[in-house]
Amino acid sequence: MTTESRYPAQTRRQLLTRIGILAGSAGLYQAMTSLGHAMGTDFKGPPHLTGARPGTTVLVLGAGLSGMLAAYELRRAGYSVRILEFQNRAGGRNITLRGGDTLTELGGATQKVGFAPGNYINPGPWRIPYHHQGLLHYCREFRIALEPFVQLNHNAWLHSSSTFGGKPVRYRELASDINGYTGELLAKAIDQHKLDDLVMPEEREHVLSTVRGWAGLSDKGTWASGARSSLRRGYDKMPSAGIDGAPTYSTPFPRAEVMKSGLWQWMAFPEALDMQTTMFQPVGGMDNIGKGFASRVHDLITLGCAVTSIHQDDHGVKVTYKDTAHGNAIREAAADYCVCTIPLPVLSQLDIQVSGPLKSAIAAVPYASSVKLAFEFKRRFWEEDDQIYGGISFTDQPISQISYPGHGALSKGPAVLLGGYMFGPAAYDFAGMTPAQRVEEGLRQGSVFHPKQYRSEFLNGIGVAWSRMPWTLGCCSMWSEQARKAHYKTLVSMDNRIVLAGEHASYVGCWQEGAILSSLAAATQLHKRATGAA
């Protein structure tokens, strides 16, 4: 993509979001309509479907969030609903792993989670932006307790293998230095009247005071060791008490190193809409959302159903599946309509009777591979030794990041962190390793942040490769701009009696919100069709 060419490696979310935006974006400008209210959420509230024809039946394929929500809203509308689920649990990619859980992947490798009681990792979705109002609405309705997810941590590490001697620096140091040096350069340019063609005289003082203030420059207009810079980047000796309580200042890193590092991308990361504060996580594990949804539709779900074909005609939909809980018996289920939330890499391999264009659309969307590593350590050395409470340390190594738990700060005993989050090529590399190799490689790379403790405090670890999960065969949809133009509207449009739902059927790909919004859009379409309104 040409838009990427000038930039260092983008973060996966930036990449995904940009892909999503660019798709179909030509000419999508709109005048700013009202100050300060420019962004709402596109969630306008639950659909309030009413007036279903009595006895109309709906078959939902998949008991992830989108399937369960469609079932919940359609039953409320008056439909007779049934859900077939492949796994022996509901929730789909909304999942939390705890001690004693096992995970079997394609190829047969099985991992048993060794975490201490109370510890967990969310290998799928793990954070919720404030603007995901659809998901937040149902969390509130289903009384699922949320707590802040610590995304940005000024005291976490940033690591560039090729700069600063290969040693990590603190986010606050790097971010302050970038703001300071760029502000210093711009202030000098304006001060020396080099930008008089760009900054009119009446605006000059305003730009100068903004740049100097925001960058935290000294009275001389410089970014140098002193009170203002230490107030941002930290001190060599912190202000304290007693006779020797006075602080000593720190010294900014050399500008050339700061600019060469490429670490600006990790400053930009938490400024992207999807990563801005306030973010949330469910108290106790992400699967409390899945459990909350399941508590409303558990009576509709049949587990262990491996769908093999989806047929339809003018009278209804017929689904064939293997009942894996009962000796792989072949069974059939029929209904008037079907909401299909099966992930596209699986769905594209099934015998599904839909139009040619929809078949093409189903085959056109590649799925991202992603791998998450989770390590349990004897103690929270990142807190006790490094004063890092939650947030993320980033590196340009394949593991990309270490994310520290934002919950349970200061507690004693073993704790679990996210030891790596691979996307793209690195994810394929890690998925090709055995689970033990993934853990070993994650420990090796992560040691750059915590060289003294990463091995000595290690207890156990797992590596979850989403491309090897048999029920999804990938992490989430990766729409290209071209695919979006050619196939999106077809993919999300009802095909006679069948409508697709899931994060792949949205512009909010790879987020639970995409599953929620697409589920509501699908249920609404189905209802219009079934009541003759469409």
Next chain:
Amino acid sequence: MTTESRYPAQTRRQLLTRIGILAGSAGLYQAMTSLGHAMGTDFKGPPHLTGARPGTTVLVLGAGLSGMLAAYELRRAGYSVRILEFQNRAGGRNITLRGGDTLTELGGATQKVGFAPGNYINPGPWRIPYHHQGLLHYCREFRIALEPFVQLNHNAWLHSSSTFGGKPVRYRELASDINGYTGELLAKAIDQHKLDDLVMPEEREHVLSTVRGWAGLSDKGTWASGARSSLRRGYDKMPSAGIDGAPTYSTPFPRAEVMKSGLWQWMAFPEALDMQTTMFQPVGGMDNIGKGFASRVHDLITLGCAVTSIHQDDHGVKVTYKDTAHGNAIREAAADYCVCTIPLPVLSQLDIQVSGPLKSAIAAVPYASSVKLAFEFKRRFWEEDDQIYGGISFTDQPISQISYPGHGALSKGPAVLLGGYMFGPAAYDFAGMTPAQRVEEGLRQGSVFHPKQYRSEFLNGIGVAWSRMPWTLGCCSMWSEQARKAHYKTLVSMDNRIVLAGEHASYVGCWQEGAILSSLAAATQLHKRATGAA
């Protein structure tokens, strides 16, 4: 102060911190010693005092955090300790107000808190930075549960009365536009070779790519409506699902308005060391810290002791006090040594037998006035209507800010927010009002953020004026640079048998950490003196 002259109104913390830094700062430069480890905390662990002479007695004046901690560590060292406290509760300025609590101020006005069960406000300290390692150490030791305090919220409001038509804008919009426009200007200056004297050829591409990337500029190097800018500042229509799921872009505010607004200061605010993430608050109220400390020394505390004189000679210390719990009976307490944590505005009015220089020091430190408003509303309209979960909306009006609760997100029923936090002149204005007038004025000003709901959802409110609290007569110490030079070392040095402690005896003024560190410094000094080591 000359350092302030060029800048718009500073935030109180910036001001305080700067004052603290500048004091005694001449020549305090120190070479950067090691990459990425430039800042530690000055807390090295508890003092581990041992070997007190049996029977040595210590009288601690004040059962705030500094007094209770000094008592805790000195008893552990082997001293016989007693604490006299003025109020009928321990904790000092570490306080939480809940429904049913009453607050009587100088002048006699009494407020009764009307909050619903479970709701509270912390009118004194209300947040804890990650680098306050002394306080965090004791929170951990005393098993006081903490949770993240949401400081920065990209979706909160910023308000400048004189720009944007007097309407608030979202933090994400303003911050993105400042980064975008400053980056655009600098990139153009470099691109057009206007800065070739400042940026050497070998650094040029690195600076350009950093500036373009961090600012989020378009491929053309501009900050304009499009994919990159909407990714930061928000969309007019958010990415969604279904057939009409494509987003539409927002348009940046006019550069002249952005630069004129002065709102950069609220971007700088959370970048200051004391406000950086991760911040904490105790679960359930700040006074859980005071209660945690009190649980370790409750047997040492006598409440209701209004100290009137503190005398000392070569043999010991003698304190006279009114026993307000028993008809104001005049009583005496004696000990070998004394740790005095009485706030300076009160202490300066007492008959205290210390050296002339120490008396001068005690009189030399003015205290800040500050006022906090707390309002209870019927529901969390800031969440439900404005998608603001925790964090702070800032204004250039006297109330300065509204801080939303970071805990209990999505919950139903009444909730309490901080409706104003005045410091400096505005605090004196508000302290001069009746409590009812403070509430009314806070509601009037705060309506700029929530015009539809602020009156209609209001239930009750309080206004706490720290200058009117009889036991402290101010919020906290405001060392001037001159006073720090002349008096700090005297103030923190043991005067025969008496040593002062409290946030005022530190470079971490107005923070609980100052009380903790000064307490440990005072206890250590006392121990050295008492064991003949100093």
